[in-house]
Amino acid sequence: MLYDSGRQKYELLLKRAGGWRTESYNEFYTKQNCEWVQVPSFHFDKIYSAIFQNRVELLPPDAQVLAFCMEFEYEIRDGLQEVLASSNQFHMIEALRQIEAQQYADLLLHIMQNDFHNEQFPLSDEQIERMQNQIEKADKVLWNNKSAYDVFHKAVVTRLIMRLDYASYIF
Structure with missing residues (x-):
């Protein structure tokens, strides 16, 4: 859980995905209306x-x-x-x-x-x-x-x- 200067609360979830036969990577989710929504990740x-x-x-x-x-x-x-x-x-x-x-x-x-x-x-x-x-x-x-x-x-x-x-x- 993160706070933006104490004013707003953000819930974040970090998941490790992939692996075994493919490269693993991180997935990021935020909680919106009691539901976890994946945030786009940039592939650099x-x-x-x-x-x-x-x-x-x-x-x-x-x-x-x-x-x-x-x-x-x-x-x-x-x-x-x-x-x-x-x-x-x-x-x-x-x-x-x-x-x-x-x-x-x-x-x-x-x-x-x-x-x-x-x-x-x-x-x-x-x-x-x-x-x-x-x-x-x-x-x-x-x-x-x-x-x-x-x-x-x-x-x-x-x-x-x-x-x-x-x-x-x-x-």
């Missing part, structure tokens, strides 16, 4: 594979946006240098804009244009090594903007619910 394997195999362009347009946002989150958690070294950094910025996570998009462009204005992107290993202190300072600025992450997270969830309704991604 195709998106993960596209990201890690650098084949995002083969996904449908809405899935591409989500994939670039997911790639942004993976890379930013490793550090700003990962985003700055990515060949997809401008795709990530455009994806952030499309989902209305404008704070991160603007902040990244500001960092690239003002802190690294003389640099060629994506950054090489040599550039990253040479500018490590500068990158670490910019990374702190990025992470100190807590509201940007909240807006980003909400925008991704909204995108999932509103736009990614392909049968191949929801089961």
Whole structure:
């Protein structure tokens, strides 16, 4: 049982399904009017594979946006240098804009244009090594903007619910 800031009570049920001859997975249920109703689950394997195999362009347009946002989150958690070294950094910025996570998009462009204005992107290993202190300072600025992450997270969830309704991604 979960409470939303003490105002609303939610009852959730988590079931493990599949297995033996198929992959197992989690099913989520919420209680609505004394009945358990299954909540749609998103199947991200195709998106993960596209990201890690650098084949995002083969996904449908809405899935591409989500994939670039997911790639942004993976890379930013490793550090700003990962985003700055990515060949997809401008795709990530455009994806952030499309989902209305404008704070991160603007902040990244500001960092690239003002802190690294003389640099060629994506950054090489040599550039990253040479500018490590500068990158670490910019990374702190990025992470100190807590509201940007909240807006980003909400925008991704909204995108999932509103736009990614392909049968191949929801089961």
